Amino acid sequence: MLPSKARVMKILIVVGARPNFMKAAPIIAAIQEHNGRRFADSADHPEPQGETIRHILVHTGQHYDEFMSGSFFSDLNLPKPDIHLGIGSGSHAVQTAEIMKRFEEVLLAEKPDVVVVVGDVNSTLACALVTSKISFGSHASRPVIAHVEAGLRSFDRSMPEEVNRILTDHVSDLLFVTEESGIRNLRNEGVSLDKIQFVGNTMIDSLLNFREKADASTILEKLTLVRHAEKNGGASSVIRYALLTLHRPSNVDNRDVFLNIIAGLEELATDCPIVFPVHPRTRRRIGEFGLAFGRNGSANTDKGIAQGSGNRRDGIILTDPLGYLDFLCLMKHASLVVTDSGGIQEETTILGIPCITVRENTERPVTVESGTNTIAGTRTDAIKDAIRRQLSRNRENGVPKHWDGRAAARIIDTLVRRHYEEPSARESLVSQALPVRDQCSCP
Ligand code: UD1
Numbered sequence: 001m002l003p004s005k006a007r008v009m010k011i012l013i014v015v016g017a018r019p020n021f022m023k024a025a026p027i028i029a030a031i032q033e034h035n036g037r038r039f040a041d042s043a044d045h046p047e048p049q050g051e052t053i054r055h056i057l058v059h060t061g062q063h064y065d066e067f068m069s070g071s072f073f074s075d076l077n078l079p080k081p082d083i084h085l086g087i088g089s090g091s092h093a094v095q096t097a098e099i100m101k102r103f104e105e106v107l108l109a110e111k112p113d114v115v116v117v118v119g120d121v122n123s124t125l126a127c128a129l130v131t132s133k134i135s136f137g138s139h140a141s142r143p144v145i146a147h148v149e150a151g152l153r154s155f156d157r158s159m160p161e162e163v164n165r166i167l168t169d170h171v172s173d174l175l176f177v178t179e180e181s182g183i184r185n186l187r188n189e190g191v192s193l194d195k196i197q198f199v200g201n202t203m204i205d206s207l208l209n210f211r212e213k214a215d216a217s218t219i220l221e222k223l224t225l226v227r228h229a230e231k232n233g234g235a236s237s238v239i240r241y242a243l244l245t246l247h248r249p250s251n252v253d254n255r256d257v258f259l260n261i262i263a264g265l266e267e268l269a270t271d272c273p274i275v276f277p278v279h280p281r282t283r284r285r286i287g288e289f290g291l292a293f294g295r296n297g298s299a300n301t302d303k304g305i306a307q308g309s310g311n312r313r314d315g316i317i318l319t320d321p322l323g324y325l326d327f328l329c330l331m332k333h334a335s336l337v338v339t340d341s342g343g344i345q346e347e348t349t350i351l352g353i354p355c356i357t358v359r360e361n362t363e364r365p366v367t368v369e370s371g372t373n374t375i376a377g378t379r380t381d382a383i384k385d386a387i388r389r390q391l392s393r394n395r396e397n398g399v400p401k402h403w404d405g406r407a408a409a410r411i412i413d414t415l416v417r418r419h420y421e422e423p424s425a426r427e428s429l430v431s432q433a434l435p436v437r438d439q440c441s442c443p
Helices: 018-041 066-075 092-110 122-133 160-171 180-188 202-210 255-264 266-271 280-288 324-333 343-351 380-391 407-421 423-431
Strands: 008-015 052-059 114-118 144-150 174-177 196-198 226-228 236-238 242-245 274-277 311-313 316-319 336-339 355-357 373-375
Touching: 008 018, 008 092, 008 122, 008 407, 018 052, 018 066, 018 114, 018 144, 018 202, 018 407, 052 092, 052 407, 066 324, 092 122, 114 122, 114 407, 122 144, 122 160, 144 160, 144 202, 144 407, 174 180, 174 407, 180 196, 196 407, 202 324, 202 343, 202 407, 255 266, 255 380, 266 380, 274 324, 324 343, 336 343, 336 380, 343 355, 343 373, 355 380, 373 380
Parallel strands: 008 052, 008 114, 114 144, 144 174, 174 196, 242 274, 242 336, 274 316, 336 355, 355 373
Antiparallel strands: 226 236, 311 316
C-alpha cells in the first residue's frame, strides 16, 4: 500500500497445503517476537513504541484432512486461521480459480499492507495473482506481495509447482530466497536485484525450533521400531529403518513408474524395514493399480489393495500421512530417506540423514552440493545403486548459508524496513519499474 502514518502494519499470510504450514509458522512467531519487543520497549510509555504488526492467517483449504492439515496447526503452535476459504480438492484450474474468487473478497474486505505467500502450491500462485491485480480505492494501491521460498527452479515445466514458482515470482514485489541458486535463477529471468532478499529457509527455522520437541513423539514405539534390551537395565534402542515418501503425480499416477520405484527398494526392504506414510493421492493409486506390498517390499498386483495404518507388510510398513512432529522424529532416526518431496531434501540436509530423491531433477541444488541428497531418477537400477552408495557414505553434512533458524526474523525485519523506514522504496515496489543495482540486498 502507499505510505501511511499508521503505526500498525497489516500482514496477511496465506497457507493452503501441507508443505506451507511449517514455512508460515516461523513468520507468525517472528511477528509475535517483533510485537513483543515493541511492547517491552514501551514499558515506560503509555503507548507501544514504534510499529506493531497485525497478522491475518488465511487458509485456502487446499488440504483439509486432519492428517494433511489439522494436526500441523497443533504441532507447530499455529493459531487457528482467521479466515478459511474451504476450497478442497479439484483439478488445477478449478482449485486455482475457486481460490482466486474467494481470496479476492478477502483482500477487498481486509485491505492488508502486505500479502505473504509461501512455497509453490496452487494456493501460492492463486493468491499472488489476485493480489497483483487488486486495486484499493481512489489511490489504486495494492498490497506488497512477498514470496517466501522464491527463485527455486527445477527447469521442468511439466511440474505444476515449477509453473507456480515462475509465475508467483514474476508477480511478486519482494522475493525471499532460501539458497544462492535462487538469486542466480531470478537474475537470469531479468528480476531486479532490489526485489531479491537472501534470507534463508523458514522451513529450517521450524525444523530447528521443533527438533527437540519431536523426541517426545511415540511414533517409533507405535511402529515397533524400538528394541527393548533385556540386559543393560532394560535400555532401549531404535532399530535400523528407512523412510519413504512418494506423492508426485509424475511418480505415482503412472503405474510403470510407480512399480519401477518400488522395485528399486526391494533390496533395501530385505535389509531393514521401510516406513511409508502414504499421501492420499498415492493411496488412491495403490488402490486403482491393485498393488499390494508383498514379501521383501516388492509390489505385486495379485493381492488386492494395500492398506493399513501402521501395519507391517514384510519390508514395507504403510501408515496414514503423519503429523509434523511424528514425521520429524522418524526422519531424525532413519538410516536413509527415499523421497520425491522438495522439503524433505532440505530437512535431511540439516539432519545429516542420507537422502535419495526419486526424481530426475531438483529445484534445491544446495541439498546436493552441501547436503546429504542425491538425485537418483526413477529407474530401478539407478535407485538400487543410489541406495548402496548412500548407505556407505560418510555422514558429514554442510549447513547451507543462512539456514540458521533466523530466516523468518530477517523477513519481518525487511518488511518493517520497507514499510516504515524506506517509504519511497516501498512505493516504487508496487507502482514503478525498479532500478537494477549490482548487488543483492542480504540482511
Ligand atoms: C499438493 C501440491 C504439491 C505438494 C503437495 C503436498 C500443488 C500443485 N501441489 O499436491 O506441490 O507437494 O500438495 O502434499 O499445489 N487429498 C485428501 N486430503 C487432503 C488433501 C488432498 O484426501 O487434505 C487428496 C484429494 O483426493 C486430492 C489429492 O489428495 O485430489 C491430491 O491433493 P492436491 O491438493 O490436489 O495435490 P497434492 O498432490 O497433495
